[in-house]
Amino acid sequence: MTRDIRRSDKKRSLLVLSLVLAALAAGIGCTPARPSQSLSVAAAADLQFALEEGSRAFRSSHPAVTLRIAYGSSGNFFAQLRNQAPFDIFLSADAEFPQQLLRQGVGVPDSLFVYAIGGIAVWVPKASPLDPANAFQSAQIRHFAIANPQHAPYGRAAEAALRTLGAYDLLKDKLVFGENVAQTLEFVQSGAADAGIIALSLALAPAVRDQGRYWVVPADKYPKLEQAGVIVKDSPAAREFRDWLLSPAGAGILQSYGFSAPAK
Secondary structure (H helix, E strand, O other), X not given: OHHHHHHHHHHHHHHHHHHHHHHHHHHOOOOOOOOOXXXXXXXXXXXXXXXXXXXXXXXXXXXXXXXXXXXEOHHHHHHHHHOOOOOOEEEOOOOHHHHHHHHOOOOOOOOOEEEEEEOEEEEEEOOOOOOOOOHHHOOOOOOEEXXXXXXXXXXXXXXXXXXXXOOHHHHOOOEEEEOOHHHHHHHHHHOOOOEEEEEHHHHOOHHHHOOEEEEEOOHHHOOOEEEEEEEOOOOHHHHHHHHHHHOHHHHHXXXXXXXXXXXX
8 A cells, every 4th residue: 555655656746747847848949028118209290190000010010019109299398308208219300309308418329310301281171262382372361370380390391481482471460370280280170270381291191181182392492301319218119119210111101101211
């Protein structure tokens, strides 16, 4: 009887040992799963539709990274980041705001990157009798929308274009200012303004394309909208997102929304 018990205990010990060895063998050569990372991006409002598509493409190739993107005016994000807002990456509608942050010691040194050249367009609703190519000269205009030039690079570009086109004095008392270029579009969509100058990327977005008509403002009518970003808080995920945005995949999506590739 004692001998049978000992034999049974021995069999159980051998079974446990074999299971442990099998588990160890199965784990040999396996790469541990990468822990999930969250990446917070402060993005200029002109990127809203382009990055919605881009974030889906990025996540498909980087499933371990969860993107959280906030959209707004570059100037407001600049002020927030100076006060230590918890963003990992800042994608501005110009290069000056990211450069200022770095000069003030905010952000990762040498992480500045130019990701696109933006464009602007005069936009009117589909049912409007106005021709977007000369809407800024029409006597029918009661309100004309642009982004606020004080903190929106697209607002500064719009104001410069109106001055170059000789229309600023005609419209200066009719201007309404959006907090950012996306809100500028909303003003025209809602009827709060008869026409406006918006980002070309918004005019080309599938969600907007069939709602109105637009005229692309020639690029020589306003200062170049060189758009740059900066890594605020360094991490592998932040560098992966920056590298993806500059890759042919990321650049291709941006270009499909009217952005031009920056000079290399």
